[in-house]
Amino acid sequence: MEIALRVNGQERTGDIEPRRLLIHFIRGDLGLTGSHVGCDTTSCGACTVLLDGSPVKSCTLFAVQANGSEIKTVEGLMQDGELDPIQAAFKEEHGLQCGFCTPGMMLTAAELLDRNPSPSEDDIRWALSGNICRCTGYVNIVKAVQAAAPAKSEPVATGSEA
Amino acid sequence: MTTVEETDVHGIGQSVKRKEDDRFIRGKGTYVEDLVLPNMLHMAILRSPIAHAKIVSVNVDEAQAIPGVVAVVTGELLAQHNLAWMPTMSGDTQAVFATDKVRFQGQEVAAVVAEDPYIAHDALGLIDVEYEPLPAVTSPQQALQPDAPLIRDDKEGQTDNRCFQWETGDKDATEKAFQQADKIVELSTFYPRCHPSPLETCGIVADVNPISGKATLHMTSQAPHAIRTVFALVAGLPEHKIQIITHDIGGGFGNKVPVYPGYVAATAASLLIGRPVKWIEDRTENLISTGFARDYHMRGELALTNDGKMLGIRVELLSDNGAFFADAQPTKCKVGLFHIVTGSYDVPAAYLSTQGAYTNKAPGGVAYRCSFRVTEASYLVERLVQNAAYELGMDPAELRRKNFIKPEQFPYKSATGFVYDSGEYERAMDLAMNELGYAELRKEQEAARAEGRLIGIGMASFTEVVGAGPSKDYDILGLKMFDSAELRVHPTGKAILKIGVQTQGQGHETTFAQIVATELGIPTEDVLVQYGDTDNTPYSLGTYASRSTPTAGAATAMVARKLVEKGKKIAAHLLEVSEEDLEFKVDKFSVKGAPDKAVTIQDVAFAAYTNMPEGLEHGLEDNHYYDPPNMTFPFGTYMVVVEVDADTGQWKVLRMLAVDDCGKVINPMIVQGQIHGGLAEGYGIAAMELITFDDDGNCIGSNFMDYLLPTSWETPRFETHMTETPSPHHPIGAKGVGESATVGSPAAYVNAVIDALAHTGVRNIDMPVTSAKVWEAMQGAARSS
Amino acid sequence: MFPSRFDYVAPDTVEEVLATLAQHGDEAKILAGGQSLIPLMKLRFASPGLLVDVNRVPGLGFVEETGEHLRVGTLTRNTELERSALLKSGYPVMADAAPMISDPLVRNRGTIGGSLAHADPAGDWGSVMLALGAEVVIKSSTDERTIPVSELLVNTFTTSLDPTEMITEIRVPKTPARSGGSYLKMERRVGDFATVATAVHLTLDNGTIKRAGIGLTAVGSKNLQASAAEDALAGAEPTAEAFEEAARLAAEASSPSSDVRGSAEYKKAMVRTFVRRGLDKALELARG
Structure with a gap:
């Protein structure tokens, strides 16, 4: 089947089997390998992309379903050569280690900040609860999201600087 | 200037x-799955649906006939190239693809190599394997029964399911210590099978150049050089023609230490076909076939005087090794470094006896964010100490303080033979207690109890042993650990x-x-x-x-x-x-x-x-x-406060505070991040991570809907602090830190839950501490009171 | 994870969807949110020959009160339900349940109609709808019918839907004043299916209970309606004793199985605890 969609602001097309998962289309056909596959059961969120602005697990959508849609992947976070505040904050706050969950985590967080410019720690932890991280224990991810928030909320108290 | x-x-x-x-x-980032090489093929593995069965026949004709399928690799084909079996990290053998029997659910039987992964998976369904089912052995206790079905009939001279038997320490001295004791505290506990589950699964792109014979293996490996040597030995390839490139690795936690059949099969396929072959595990494959951790049945006893002086510790272990003895550990250690079980305490006598059993489960025994079984040991001693405090009527912190190895005792030789390099255990514990407001919390706990609320305070003052060598003592498959x-x-x-x-x-x-x-x-x-x-x-x-x-x-x-x-x-x-x-x-x-x-x-x-x-x-x-002159001994004190719902057994972490000491800190931000991660994985192990099996050997916990990893929502909000006691023998005074928190924290979480219920007589709940198990413990306590 | 081959159509109208279903019968499967179906297809536990994607049909996602009903379009995403002010103010059992379904990203795709049609005994919406006495509007190319959710849910993953039919709308009786509800769910972590969950809806009339609805999740072969408990409460004073008795009856009506989440005995005890707690919470809301 032929599909046409916008990915990170660019028109992209493909001629694919209906069974091709969106994540495989994005990674394989478009070569955008920043989105990852971490599980088979829609559990981990490593494959998260924004579909018409809302974070979804691209391993649980067929690419044909995205026909005519607007997709944003981690590769589309930068604007005019500038890092998105969430990207800068993830580095600054050490919100990543192995980097595998990071793209999905940042996209989910970016959408949260679009909806809610000053999320509380609970808001952040709730919004990110469909994205699993094995490395960071989430503490610094929460800090990064708070740091990137347009209207900053109270920072997380986490003891003394190590 | x-x-x-x-x-x-x-x-x-x-x-x-x-x-x-x-x-x-x-x-x-560039992870192995991101690689696309010209002419690359895709491999998918067919796995056994049953735990124990004879293979009667494998028919690949239909699979082979699908357009796009380039080859079907079977055990028989590998056997023709002498590749059907490979050595494990513990010097045992493991089937690459099964030829005679399947010995666990998920075992590799055959593989399809195709132009496209979708086609490879289509073809998998068309391979026809006839099995003759055999009774499954699903626990080490069952495995060691005299009439148990023999799992490793492939091994010459193997007449039962015993995998190893081992002991260390001084049996007589320990016996004597126990005879002199006023009090003997016993704890039998099972540290269940869990899995490191890095978010990236294992995978390889094997690229064997048909002209030069050079094998370039892009793979997920935590130990690429050692793996290169193993590959040279297994496959008979000249080592200078093996290049292992890891790229970025999406987490390891021990899962990516061993050589897995998929790596070998993809390499063999590339060699035979002359094109690059990619194999990327799916999550189910990762959970059901690659290195699990723990699965340890432990019985510990602590001998003490009435005033709380520890006299000796005695431990009996039974480990479930799965179908192949594939623990990743130093050659001379059959239970890793479990003999760190004396922990942070000056225990004059210790004795440890252990045996391992083959079962119809996945092989592994990797250390999930742990230095070779240190986690199990630390868990056992820290749980024992708390129970001892209850029996003696002492505060658990004070019992620890009384027995800590004192700063002036370092270097300290433990009863099991380790020489601890440095430590200031009391300083770390005091910092933790002060930051937590321990004394005040004990009062609040009392007051809450009077209102019918169940608050628990748990702690663990762990000592780890990390950084192997020295090479004279430690090697893996003969490769010295420098x-x-x-x-x-x-x-x-x-x-x-x-x-x-x-x-x-x-x-x-x-x-x-x-x-x-x-x-x-x-x-x-x-x-x-x-x-x-x-x-x-x-x-x-x-x-x-x-x-x-x-x-x-x-x-x-x-x-x-x-x-x-x-x-x-x-x-x-x-x-x-x-x-x-x-x-x-x-x-x-x-x-x-x-x-x-x-x-x-x-x-x-x-x-x-x-x-x-x-x-x-x-x-x-x-x-x-x-070549390190000694290992390093990081330590710390973790404290956890929980509230248990008296009606449902659900428990919530109110505080989780960690004090770590890993010697000289190179990058405080990174060290803190390592600790956060370990505390979260420790929480996962204590609360929810579990791989178990039904009586037929079917794996429960084979995907992330059943094998639960904590999310941002339930993961506790950690408070972290540091002390710094340099290692005297390390050039910059540093010790390892990556695993401290997974080693130390499970006992702290469990101790907290037990502490909430201890007044009713509850002394143990095995991990994962689910609300159902807490509720059952409360019911049991209510019945017996 | 790579699904088997299938054919795919994405009609623009309900009529086209129904015509396709009529033509292909049980070869066809409706693709709504896909958050249960697609994982099953990836594991190759499900291999439908034709997927009929209804996501391009306009007008199937809405939440509105009209006449006697709260009407919810079949394709309404769980996230929309989670954020609905209408549900928060008038339908607390729904407002409680929506955020407890799976995880936030899955809720962005998952739909209420898809969940009901999937008929997972551990699904949340079935119990909620049972407690509310809701109905579903079902269409085929030749017919339209409205049945109570209790008649929709037949058994594990089995509904009374014909392969040629689709749910188009859920109708919940408008909640009178002096109503309250709650959905309490025990899960081991976010995204887990329930160990036990209970949906409770209460309406008071002059201080006595006019109507009580109780639905149970994950404790039987389908979402269960605790009818004996509902009957015992109808017309009764909302006392602690009455709630305790209703909780006991609800637990009795459950038939959970033992698994890694807990023993059957434990789950029954949790039904009892959660129904009692749920009734307390519902009563508090009903009293305002």
Whole structure:
């Protein structure tokens, strides 16, 4: 089947089997390998992309379903050569280690900040609860999201600087 | 001349932002699955649906006939090339693809190699395997029954399911200690099977060049050099024609230490077909077939006097090793470093006996974020100590304090033979208690109990043993556990450090550069750290068991010091003084007493290529192979406060506070991050992570809907603090830290839940501590009171 | 994870969807949110020959009160339900349940109609709808019918839907004043299916209970309606004793199985605890 969609602001097309998962289309056909596959059961969120602005697990959508849609992947976070505040904050706050969950985590967080410019720690932890991280224990991810928030909320108290 | 302060080179002790992040935050990391090579094929593995069965026949005709299928690889085909079996990390053998029997659900039986992964999976369904089912053995207790079905009938001389039997410590002295005891506290507990589950599964792109015969293996490995050697031995390939490239690794936690059948099969397929072959595990494959952790049945006894002095510890272990003995551990250790079970305490006598059993379960026994069974040992002793406190009517903290090894006792030789390098256990515990407000919380606990609310305070004061070698004591498959570093300074003063240890997210690109910065004065940003390519890095036993900093970190400091020594000769030539008149500080060689008369390391580097004194070799580079004189012993105290719902057994962490001491801290930000991660994984293990099996050997916990990993929502909000007690034998005083929190924290969480119920007589709930188990414990306590 | 081959159509109208279903019968499967179906297809536990994607049909996602009903379009995403002010103010059992379904990203795709049609005994919406006495509007190319959710749910993953039919709308009786509800779910972590969950809806009339609805999740072969408990409460004073008795009856009506989440005995006890707690919470809301 032929599909046409916008990915990170660019028109992209493909001629694919209906069974091709969106994540495989994005990674394989478009070569955008920043989105990852971490599980088979829609559990981990490593494959998260924004579909018409809302974070979804691209391993649980067929690419044909995205026909005519607007997709944003981690590769589309930068604007005019500038890092998105969430990207800068993830580095600054050490919100990543192995980097595998990071793209999905940042996209989910970016959408949260679009909806809610000053999320509380609970808001952040709730919004990110469909994205699993094995490395960071989430503490610094929460800090990064708070740091990137347009209207900053109270920072997380986490003891003394190590 | 301007003065460069120590802080200007961004060396040891500073929270330097990570260099590797620049690519990760842009989605530009390169993981094995991201690789696309010209003409690359895709491999998918057919796995046994049953736990124990004879293979009657394997018919691949239909699968072979699908357009796009290039080859179907069976055990029989591998056997023709002498590749049907491979050695494990513990010197046992493991089937690459089953030829005679399948011995666990999920075992590799055959593989399809196709032009496209979808086609490969279509073809898998068309391979027809006829099995003759055999009774499954699903527990070590069952395995050791005299009439149990024999699992390893492939092994000559193997007549039962016993995998090993081992003991250590002084049996008689321990017996005597127990005879003298006023009190003996016993705990039988099962540390269940869990799985490291890095978010990236295992995978390989095997690229064997049909002309040169060179095998370039892009693979997820925590120990690429060791794996290269194993591959050379297994496949009979010349080692100089094996190159292992790891790229970025999406977490390891021990899961990516062993050699798995998929790696071997993909390599064999590439060799036979002459095209690159990619194999990427799916999550189910990862959970049901690759290295699990723990699965330990433990019985511990602690002998004490009435006033709380520990006299001895006695431990009996039974381990479930699965179908093949594939624990990743030093050769001489059958239970890893479990003999750290004396923990932070001055226990005069200890004895440990253990046996392992084959069962119809996946092989593994990797250390999930743990230094070879240290987690199990630490869990057992920290749980025992708390129970002992209840029996003695003492506060658990005070019982610990009474028995801690005192600072002046270091180096301390434990009853099981370890020589602890350094520790200030009381300082860490006091900091934790103060920061938590321990005394106040005990009062609140009392008051809450009066209202019918169940608050529990748990702690663990763990000591770990990490950083193997020394090589005289530790090896894996004969490969000695030293490590290495190679440092090259370019004429303009920029440097490349090559190391063999393998980051999986720990931040080596940054922290190892910081070591160079402090030792050699070249700023961290001017040091490129290279790793993950066996052709271009020095030999290493890899990154696991928290060994990178203790071994390769030391090697890095040592090689930098070699360059300082050479640099001094060059500086003496440049400054026209004698070497003895020079001192090196931060980044400068200066004349003693005349600090203005100085040259920088950059000046020296330039001279090394442009203006060398006669008789000195050109260049400024060297390497160092570091054989640690001892292991390092990080420690800390973790405290957890929980509230248990008396009606449902649900428990919630109210506070989780960690004090860690890993000696000299290289990068506080990164160390703190390592601890956060370990505390979260420790929480997962304590609360929800579980792989179990039904009576037929079907794996329960085979995907992330059943094998639960904690999310941001339920993961506790950690508070972390540090003390710093340097290791006296490590060149920069550092110890390992990556695993402390997974080792120490499970006992703290469980102790907290037990503490909430202890007044009703509850003394044990096995992990994962589900609300159902808590409720059942409460019901049991209510019935017996 | 790579699904088997299938054919795919994405009609623009309900009529086209129904015509396709009529033509292909049980070869066809409706693709709504896909958050249960696609994982099953990836594991190759499900291999439908034709997927009929209804996501391009306009007008199937809405939440509105009209006449006697709260009407919810079949394709309404769980996230929309989670954020609905209408549900928060008038339908607390729904407002409680929506955020407890799976995880936030799955809720962005998952739909209420898809969840009901999937008929997972551990699904949340079935119990909620049972407690509310809701109905579903079902269409085929030749017919339209409205049945109570209790008649929709037949058994594990089995509904009374014909392969040619689709749910187009859920109708919940408008909640009178003095109503309250709650959905309490025990899960081991976010995204887990329930160990036990209970949906409770209460309406008071002059201080006595006019109507009580109780639905149970994950404790039987389908979402269960605790009818005996509902009957015992109808017309009764909302006392602690009455709630305790209703909780006991609800637990009695459950038939959970033992698994890694807990023993059957434990789950029954949790039904009892959660129904009692749920009734307390519902009563508090009903009293305002």
